[in-house]
Amino acid sequence: MELALLYSGGKDSSLAAHLLDRFYDVRCVTGSFGLTDDWEHAERAAAELGFPFERVDLDRDVAERAAETMVADGYPRNGIQRVHEHALETIAALDVDAIADGTRRDDRVPTVSRAQAQSLEDRNGIDYISPLSGFGRHAVDQLVDATFDVQQGPSEEVPKADYEDELRTLIADEYGEETVGDVFPDHDQTYVHGRND
Amino acid sequence: MELALLYSGGKDSSLAAHLLDRFYDVRCVTGSFGLTDDWEHAERAAAELGFPFERVDLDRDVAERAAETMVADGYPRNGIQRVHEHALETIAALDVDAIADGTRRDDRVPTVSRAQAQSLEDRNGIDYISPLSGFGRHAVDQLVDATFDVQQGPSEEVPKADYEDELRTLIADEYGEETVGDVFPDHDQTYVHGRND
Numbered sequence: 001m002e003l004a005l006l007y008s009g010g011k012d013s014s015l016a017a018h019l020l021d022r023f024y025d026v027r028c029v030t031g032s033f034g035l036t037d038d039w040e041h042a043e044r045a046a047a048e049l050g051f052p053f054e055r056v057d058l059d060r061d062v063a064e065r066a067a068e069t070m071v072a073d074g075y076p077r078n079g080i081q082r083v084h085e086h087a088l089e090t091i092a093a094l095d096v097d098a099i100a101d102g103t104r105r106d107d108r109v110p111t112v113s114r115a116q117a118q119s120l121e122d123r124n125g126i127d128y129i130s131p132l133s134g135f136g137r138h139a140v141d142q143l144v145d146a147t148f149d150v151q152q153g154p155s156e157e158v159p160k161a162d163y164e165d166e167l168r169t170l171i172a173d174e175y176g177e178e179t180v181g182d183v184f185p186d187h188d189q190t191y192v193h194g195r196n197d
Numbered sequence: 198m199e200l201a202l203l204y205s206g207g208k209d210s211s212l213a214a215h216l217l218d219r220f221y222d223v224r225c226v227t228g229s230f231g232l233t234d235d236w237e238h239a240e241r242a243a244a245e246l247g248f249p250f251e252r253v254d255l256d257r258d259v260a261e262r263a264a265e266t267m268v269a270d271g272y273p274r275n276g277i278q279r280v281h282e283h284a285l286e287t288i289a290a291l292d293v294d295a296i297a298d299g300t301r302r303d304d305r306v307p308t309v310s311r312a313q314a315q316s317l318e319d320r321n322g323i324d325y326i327s328p329l330s331g332f333g334r335h336a337v338d339q340l341v342d343a344t345f346d347v348q349q350g351p352s353e354e355v356p357k358a359d360y361e362d363e364l365r366t367l368i369a370d371e372y373g374e375e376t377v378g379d380v381f382p383d384h385d386q387t388y389v390h391g392r393n394d
Contacts, residue, residue: 001339019216023340098336105311105330114302121333130331133302136314139295139324142198143220 001097003129004029004054006087008162009045011144012132013102014192017051018147019131020100026051029094031058031087031163038165041191048194056094062086066163067170070183076164077109083163084110088128092120098127106137149193198294200326201226201251203284205359206242208341209329210299211389214248215344216328217297223248226291228255228284228360235362238388245391253291259283263360264367267380273361274306280360281307285325289317295324303334346390 003020007013007028020026028046032039032055039055046053062083070079084101091099099120103110112120112130120128132140144150168180200217204210204225217223225243229236229252236252243250263276270276281298288296296317300307309317309327317325329337341347365377 022219023343103331105314117302117333121335127333127336127339129333129336131328133331134300134327134329136318136324136326138318139326142324146220 001025002095003027003098003100004091004094004096005099006031006084006091006101007042007046007051007053008102009042009191010102010162011148011150011190011192012104012140014045014049014148015140015144016100016102016131017046017049020129021051024098027054027096028052029054029056029091031056031090033058033060033063033163033166033170035060035063035166035169045192049192054094056090058083058087058090063163063167063170067167067174070167071171071175071179074182075185076167076183079167080163081110083167085112085116087163088112088120092124092126092128096126098129100129100131102132103130104132104137104140105135144190147195149196151191151193198222199292200224200295200297201288201291201293202296203228203281203288203298204239204243204248204250205299206239206388207299207359208345208347208387208389209301209337211242211246211345212337212341213297213299213328214243214246217326218248221295224251224293225249226251226253226288228253228287230255230257230260230360230363230367232257232260232363232366242389246389251291253284253287255280255284255287260360260364260367264364264371267364268368268372268376271379272382273364273380276364277360278307280364282309282313284360285309285317289321289323289325293323295326296321297326297328299329300327301329301334301337302332341387344393346393348388348390 001024003024003026028051030039030042043053066079066083070076117128172180198221200221200223214223225248227236227239240250263280267273267276314325369377
């Protein structure tokens with residue numbers, strides 16, 4: 001069974017790939033608005049784990065509207081949620097049996113409700129799987145430590161390929177560099193460099 | 198890491214055991230009120246999958262109150278939920294690093310909210326994991342078919358060890374056999390007989 005996993009190169013989506021690999025032919029898929037080359041970090045991380053990789057185009061209009069929302073809100077949550085939903089719809093249209101993402105139980109954003117999940121499945125004739133949604137942060141961190149070689153650090157320094165990088169770039173271009181700092185609080189990101197021995 | 202999984206011998210908790218086996222030392226644990234020997238079905242299913250098994254005593258008062266609730270409601274949902282929460286609290290007190298159950302995304306009962314999960318974890322110093330909660334019914338059925346040799350049939354004929362058997366027995370004893378049929382609608386159960394080749 002073919003499965004497209006929304007993939008950033010970070011620890012959560014890498015653990016999701018590892019869990020699903022037992023049952024599905026997992027393809028790591030990174031959405032890009034074409035604003036940066038950050039998706040290449042995800043491609044490299046997928047290669048280090050031995051998974052096939054695909055870059056898919058996301059709709060630039062969605063990025064523009066998400067950036068507007070984020071700047072108006074003063075925080076990224078609603079904009080990130082909108083982009084995540086768009087990315088799921090995009091990979092649901094691929095020729096696959098199932099799609100997945102790396103959302104954890106304790107994630108505040110993005111979240112996919114049971115109703116959204118069933119709608120995605122029914123409209124696209126696929127399964128939607130969030131293999132980490134039954135795991136809390138502590139359990140995920142333990143499984144990641146046991147499985148991967150992980151680099152951790154502030155968002156700006158860890159080369160990851162979530163939507164955040166492109167949205168930061170878009171906001172910097174359209175609203176100025178200082179607005180980026182207003183919207184995105186400092187937080188750590190992770191990047192996976194292959195499996196432990 | 199030691200993990201106690203609430204186990205019935207059915208397909209969901211068997212798949213949960215299989216998923217968690219990669220990361221944890223999984224012990225299949227079946228709670229029993231001591232009303233029937235149905236827990237032995239779970240013991241046999243665990244042995245067929247090669248997992249260690251443990252029977253734990255549940256509190257008979259909880260069964261009595263659950264039966265009262267179910268008879269008053271005319272359906273089993275709230276009573277089953279109460280018993281599941283009691284069973285999770287019971288295995289959380291075992292000497293383990295984590296506990297788990299086989300609840301699926303589409304289950305209406307039992308359900309464990311994010312707040313309940315975090316409370317369980319914080320009060321007991323363990324992780325609570327529901328490895329199937331990111332999988333819908335269709336995906337679970339596919340993974341089960343790919344993994345196990347499953348028997349399916351009406352509840353009364355499939356030898357499983359969920360709380361339902363004991364609660365049926367308790368209700369039959371205290372309220373009469375016809376009340377059992379009022380509370381429990383007919384539905385199919387499954388029982389796992391080892392792995393596929």
